[in-house]
Amino acid sequence: MKFEVPLVTGRLIKRYKRFLSDIQLDGTGEVVTAHCANSGSMMGLTREGIRVWLTPSDNPKRKLKFSWELLEIDGAMVGINTSRPNGLVEEAIKAGIIPALSGFDTLRREVKYGKNSRIDILLEGEGGKKTYVEVKNVTLSREKGLAEFPDAVTARGAKHLDELCEMVAEGHRSAMVFLIQRDDCRRVSIASDIDPKYAEVFERARAAGVELYALTCALSEDEIKVTGLAEVV
Template structure:
């Protein structure tokens, strides 16, 4: 996924009300940016951190700037949770995800389950439909270990139950964790943060829901899915 325009650097002043962030640009201007991330962003919102913003020319937008990336001394982190579906879709179409090759049709946001929409539905006449749920992971509390979730997610637990129901109905179901940070080399569930999610994952996995974790290559011009890493169950 390439950014439409060059990103703009700045320093984070504060993140508040979940979806707002005040940022000081390099010219000293202070702006408010949209933060498209409903999680706690644990460890990723300290004042003074170097951030990268996109700017929209759409006059109808309330906030012209969007917070896209966080730059640490040894890592780049994608914080915009609006991007993972597109990143994964591009990777599937390019054949990068070995486990999801061989489907003729890819559909987005298809209704299923109980008032839900699956992120990506893969279809082919020669095999069962494949329901793919994408989750963004950027929590890291131990060196190299990415985790999900960073806050309690009842919606995420519901998705696991619905994926398990798809397997029971004879379909294929996949939970794909997209790790949007460049300093990770493995993945685990943050069971101490959300024990219920970890338990629902275990039950869904036992019932046949597949799970994969993939890293990203992140620069100020592009975010691209690269390779799979181990999931520590």
């Protein structure tokens, strides 16, 4: 996935109110407020002074001219824009990077299902066989080479897992895809100390037959590219 326009670089001053971040731009030194499209805690990623990349916009209807896309911390490139993962996973599925999810006839995004929810990706194959695919963006890493999810308590995430279980019980396939949007990790695990309830539901989903996959990424100021499968531990 290539960025639509050249990114702008700067240094993080602070992130606040979840969706706002103050950035000092390189070159001019101007301080701007950028939209932070990430509802998680971004644990370990909001250190003052780290280098960041922003997408500029010339849309006069937007309140904020910039959106925060990437950051670099301790030598790792990390993608924090949670509007990107579904598109990246769609690209990976179509490219055959997840062989178990190949062979579909149609792929649709944001389809209503379950209890007032929308599935990130719905794959449909011959005879109407359905595969429900939930996508999670993963940015937390507290151990070298290991990514973790979630980075905050997520009742919504647990609800999604329960709904995937229900789809399996109805005779469909369900899959959880963890997109590791950082270039220094090749494994992912559940952060049970952060959200014990999610960890409990996750193990129940695994036992119920929900399929588990993880993907690695290469990130640069030009593009984010899914590079292969990672291990779910």
